[in-house]
Structures are given as C-alpha cells and as structure tokens.
Amino acid sequence: QSVLTQPPSVSGAPGQRVTISCTGSSSNIGAGYDVHWYQQPPGSAPKLLIYGSENRPSGVPDRFSGSKSGTSASLAISGLQAEDEADYYCQSYDSQPHDNSRSGSVFGEGTKLTVL
Amino acid sequence: QVQIVQSGAEVKKPGASVKVSCKASGYTFTNYAIHWVRQAPGQRLEWMGWIDAGHGDTKHSQRFQGRVTITRDTSANTAYMELSSLRSEDTAMYYCARGSYYDSSGYYFDLWGRGTLVTVSS
Numbered sequence: 001q002s003v004l005t006q007p008p009s010v011s012g013a014p015g016q017r018v019t020i021s022c023t024g025s026s027s028n029i030g031a032g033y034d035v036h037w038y039q040q041p042p043g044s045a046p047k048l049l050i051y052g053s054e055n056r057p058s059g060v061p062d063r064f065s066g067s068k069s070g071t072s073a074s075l076a077i078s079g080l081q082a083e084d085e086a087d088y089y090c091q092s093y094d095s096q097p098h099d100n101s102r103s104g105s106v107f108g109e110g111t112k113l114t115v116l
Numbered sequence: 117q118v119q120i121v122q123s124g125a126e127v128k129k130p131g132a133s134v135k136v137s138c139k140a141s142g143y144t145f146t147n148y149a150i151h152w153v154r155q156a157p158g159q160r161l162e163w164m165g166w167i168d169a170g171h172g173d174t175k176h177s178q179r180f181q182g183r184v185t186i187t188r189d190t191s192a193n194t195a196y197m198e199l200s201s202l203r204s205e206d207t208a209m210y211y212c213a214r215g216s217y218y219d220s221s222g223y224y225f226d227l228w229g230r231g232t233l234v235t236v237s238s
Binding site: 003032033034036040045046047048051052057066070091092093101102104105106107108109110 | 127131151153161162163165166175176177178181209210216218219221222223224226228229230231
C-alpha cells in the first residue's frame with residue numbers, strides 16, 4: 001500500500017506556529033479521501049487530533065487546525081506549547097480499484113515536533 | 117467511561133502465534149468497527165485490518181495475508197487479533213482502535229487502547 005509522505009521533523013519556539021505536511025497520491029488524498037491527524041506523545045498511544053481533514057474532536061484546542069488541497073494535507077499548530085512536543089501522523093484511505101485486497105487505511109511516516 | 121482495554125504484554129518464540137484482546141466499554145460495541153494498528157520500535161504506525169463489530173465483516177492489509185485473523189465476541193464486547201508464524205520483525209506495540217466511518221472516506225480512529233507489546237525472540 002502507498003505511504004503518505006511527511007517531513008521527519010519540524011521545530012518551533014513556544015508561541016510560534018508550525019505546519020506539518022502530508023503528501024499523498026491520486027489513489028488516496030488526490031482521489032478525494034479525507035485526512036485524519038493523530039498526536040502521539042512519547043511512550044503513549046496515539047490520540048485523534050483532526051478528522052475529516054479539518055474537524056476537531058471535542059476537547060482538542062483550536063490551536064490545532066487542518067486543511068487539504070489536491071494530493072496534500074496540512075496540520076497547523078499555533079501558539080506552540082511545550083506539551084505539543086510529540087510525533088504527529090496523518091492517515092487516509094488508499095483505494096486500489098483493480099485489486100480491492102490492496103485497499104485500506106494508510107498512515108504517514110510520522111513527524112517529530114520539537115518545541116525549542 | 118468510554119474506553120478500550122487491551123490484554124497484557126506477550127513474549128513469543130519465532131513460528132508461534134499470538135492472540136491479543138481488546139475489550140470495549142462505555143459505548144455500543146456493535147455500532148462501530150475495531151481496527152488494529154501496530155508500531156515497531158521507532159517506526160511509524162501501520163494499519164493491519166479491521167472488523168465490523170456488528171456484522172462481523174473483516175478486512176486486513178495484504179501485508180499480513182494468511183497470517184492475521186480478526187474476530188469479535190459481541191457478548192463480551194471484545195475484539196481479538198491473532199497473528200501467526202511470528203518472526204522477529206513482528207516485535208511491536210499492537211494497538212486496537214475504535215473506527216468511525218467518515219463520509220465515504222473510510223475510517224478514522226477516535227478511541228485507542230494503550231497497546232499490547234508483543235516481543236518475538238528465541
């Protein structure tokens with residue numbers, strides 16, 4: 001299955017804004033499938049941050065926002081805080097219509113956010 | 117309280133099988149899917165497969181073709197993932213997550229278990 005491409009790392013100072021990109025292809029994001037984002041602090045399970053490309057579950061601060069365009073999506077984090085230091089993953093659906101056994105959910109490679 | 121509780125860590129020898137359980141509570145188990153995701157040490161998340169907890173339909177990643185079996189027991193609100201013919205590369209944290217279907221775009225995972233560490237070593 002295809003893998004979604006993310007930068008290995010990003011960093012920013014407290015209070016700054018950072019963005020994390022997620023680049024897919026015509027079989028996933030480019031086919032119109034939405035992107036979901038997860039935050040995984042060190043040693044913890046992932047937590048849903050954004051669903052449907054731009055929607056925040058209740059309890060997620062509005063400092064986190066998502067967008068999607070073409071074959072890519074982005075997660076933006078404004079007003080960086082020390083507690084935001086974690087790994088971030090995008091996720092979407094990959095469709096292989098000629099071989100449905102190859103279709104399914106796919107994750108990005110993950111991006112490590114360091115708060116300086 | 118809405119939560120998912122997974123079974124404890126396992127140590128297995130190469131060639132053996134492991135069965136991990138995932139017990140849901142605080143919501144209607146049969147209204148959602150349960151997905152399995154694994155993460156090898158220092159690696160990214162990898163989707164393994166899912167089960168419709170209501171109908172019992174399953175689908176798994178082709179990477180695990182013939183090795184993974186996902187089942188559920190609705191009377192116990194529990195899903196299971198069995199992985200056979202284990203090899204050292206299967207050493208990983210195995211997570212189950214509740215899947216919510218979104219707008220013809222597949223699933224997102226809105227509730228996660230804490231993970232079950234499976235170590236494969238001779």
